[in-house]
Amino acid sequence: MIPFENDVLDRRRKRAACVFGDDPPIVLFGAGKPVQIPGGQDQTYPFIPYPEYYWLTGSRRWGGVLVYDPQDGWRHFIRPVSQTERLWEGGTETVEGEDVAGLQCWLDQRPGRPVAVIGAAVDNVESDLQLAAALQASLDGIRRRKDAAEVALIERAAAATAAGHASARDAIRPGISERRIRIELEAAMFRHGADGVAFDTIVGAGTHAAVLHFEPGARIVEPDDLVLIDAGASIAGYAADVTRTYPAGDRFTPRQQAVYDLVLAAQLEAISTCRKGVEWHEVHRAAAGVIARGLRDLGILRGKTDDLLESGAISLFLPHGVGHMVGLGVRDVGGLAAGREVSVYCGIRMRVDLPMEEGFLMTVEPGVYFVPALLDDAKRRERFSGMVDWDALEPWRPVGGVRIEDNVLITAGEPRILTSEIPK
Numbered sequence: 001m002i003p004f005e006n007d008v009l010d011r012r013r014k015r016a017a018c019v020f021g022d023d024p025p026i027v028l029f030g031a032g033k034p035v036q037i038p039g040g041q042d043q044t045y046p047f048i049p050y051p052e053y054y055w056l057t058g059s060r061r062w063g064g065v066l067v068y069d070p071q072d073g074w075r076h077f078i079r080p081v082s083q084t085e086r087l088w089e090g091g092t093e094t095v096e097g098e099d100v101a102g103l104q105c106w107l108d109q110r111p112g113r114p115v116a117v118i119g120a121a122v123d124n125v126e127s128d129l130q131l132a133a134a135l136q137a138s139l140d141g142i143r144r145r146k147d148a149a150e151v152a153l154i155e156r157a158a159a160a161t162a163a164g165h166a167s168a169r170d171a172i173r174p175g176i177s178e179r180r181i182r183i184e185l186e187a188a189m190f191r192h193g194a195d196g197v198a199f200d201t202i203v204g205a206g207t208h209a210a211v212l213h214f215e216p217g218a219r220i221v222e223p224d225d226l227v228l229i230d231a232g233a234s235i236a237g238y239a240a241d242v243t244r245t246y247p248a249g250d251r252f253t254p255r256q257q258a259v260y261d262l263v264l265a266a267q268l269e270a271i272s273t274c275r276k277g278v279e280w281h282e283v284h285r286a287a288a289g290v291i292a293r294g295l296r297d298l299g300i301l302r303g304k305t306d307d308l309l310e311s312g313a314i315s316l317f318l319p320h321g322v323g324h325m326v327g328l329g330v331r332d333v334g335g336l337a338a339g340r341e342v343s344v345y346c347g348i349r350m351r352v353d354l355p356m357e358e359g360f361l362m363t364v365e366p367g368v369y370f371v372p373a374l375l376d377d378a379k380r381r382e383r384f385s386g387m388v389d390w391d392a393l394e395p396w397r398p399v400g401g402v403r404i405e406d407n408v409l410i411t412a413g414e415p416r417i418l419t420s421e422i423p424k
């Protein structure tokens, strides 16, 4: 099933052709091929098409190539469904296109013309890398802004994710394992429309919450643990990505509650700054500022807020960017604005450094963690010796970590939270 109507795909192709400029080359969009599992004989990793190809065709089959010739427009070459595919996989996706065997002939009719390949390499085609990089940047520019069809899919993924979190919340109690929580969560997501998980579900109890992408295991949740759950459903390749941190029992311990309140305040402040035109690093700074002031009030940090941010001391406790683009996959487009090469803010190398535009969908996911690998690192202890009260910090370590994450759509006005149904 193609999840997009033809008029949606036509509009995207028109937008793409517009940003290609006055004298574009021939452009080829390769879907890619499956990657074999080492030693797996005929087994492959699940196939994920290159995002530009999928966005412009709606097809998630491998081997296709969408082509654009500014003189003739668009044509879609696909791999015909084989008997083997019908036998083993069903081969049910119905997408119109010409046999990809005809692509070489199509190219031969255009000798000497520059060609740019976007996505997967295409057999026997040499891409002009400079042209391809320029087109890629233009395409990123339009793909960052989600269209209505994409938002509709992400809203469905968000609804399935909400069902998953509700089920996990009901399941959490002292004595349950992290793995069992994951099972309950994922089962509910699938029952509510997910056709996959957007990434490996993270469930971390107690100090496991201090591992940013913890893989749930057999650990049993103890009465005084908190449980960090970061999970997202996927529907037709579109993702939600939501973190909540829950107490094991009825309520958090006082220290857990203090950290939770701080992270929640940071997240609300960051979300309120998610406005058109605002730089993403300012959103990060908004969250980092609340956390720095809060940790100072708790006696863990010392000094002026600006110093705690600019020195990077805050990154001992907030060791990742405040969020990323989400949508087509859990890490959508992202990147730095033209002319920016390395963006370091508050001690963090940012993977998104852009001014916000209407239609951007961002995760906002500050956290405070007590990560032994950072806190016990001799160089960091020395460097931040004047800014951290290391003795006061000690009793906070068992808290592990708290993260709270929502998916926020930038609009012309107030930000719209697509995951607001999930209580926090």
Ligand code: GLY
Binding pocket: 199, 230, 231, 241, 242, 330, 363, 365
């Ligand atoms: N869900 C994983 C992440 O946000 O990085």
Ligand code: MN
Binding pocket: 230, 231, 241, 242, 243, 365, 405
């Ligand atoms: Mn997440």
Ligand code: MN
Binding pocket: 241, 323, 324, 363, 365, 405
């Ligand atoms: Mn995320």
